[in-house]
Amino acid sequence: xxxxxxxxxxxxxxxRCTADQLERDVSxxxxxxxxxxxxxxxxxxxxxxxxxxxxxxxxxxxxxxxAAIVIVQGREPAEETLKKAREExxxxxVSKYPAYETSGKLYSLGIGST
Numbered sequence: 661x662x663x664x665x666x667x668x669x670x671x672x673x674x675x676r677c678t679a680d681q682l683e684r685d686v687s688x689x690x691x692x693x694x695x696x697x698x699x700x701x702x703x704x705x706x707x708x709x710x711x712x713x714x715x716x717x718x719x720x721x722x723x724x725x726x727a728a729i730v731i732v733q734g735r736e737p738a739e740e741t742l743k744k745a746r747e748e749x750x751x752x753x754v755s756k757y758p759a760y761e762t763s764g765k766l767y768s769l770g771i772g773s774t
Contacts, residue, residue, distance in 0.1 A: 661685040677752040
């Protein structure tokens with residue numbers, strides 16, 4: 661299994677919240693911007709790739725026990741989102757790449773869908 665820290669380093673992701681959680685294992689990845697889709701189809705330990713930045717993404721990550729959230733296209737999480745993520749110990753990462761490219765880079769590292 662791949663550690664979150666390895667992914668952060670390889671993809672040059674910016675850590676916006678809970679850097680102390682980077683030793684978590686990543687079991688796979690899931691890319692979607694629909695919260696209901698992520699709730700229905702992601703698995704615990706997944707890395708979630710999204711362009712969403714609002715506070716509700718944190719609730720989904722907690723509910724599904726996700727390894728972290730990767731916000732793509734250089735978008736920054738809202739301040740309210742950062743605050744909630746700190747409270748809930750959810751790791752928020754930012755990728756400068758679009759979702760398609762971020763997903764491809766993860767796949768090339770061996771992070772597949774589960």
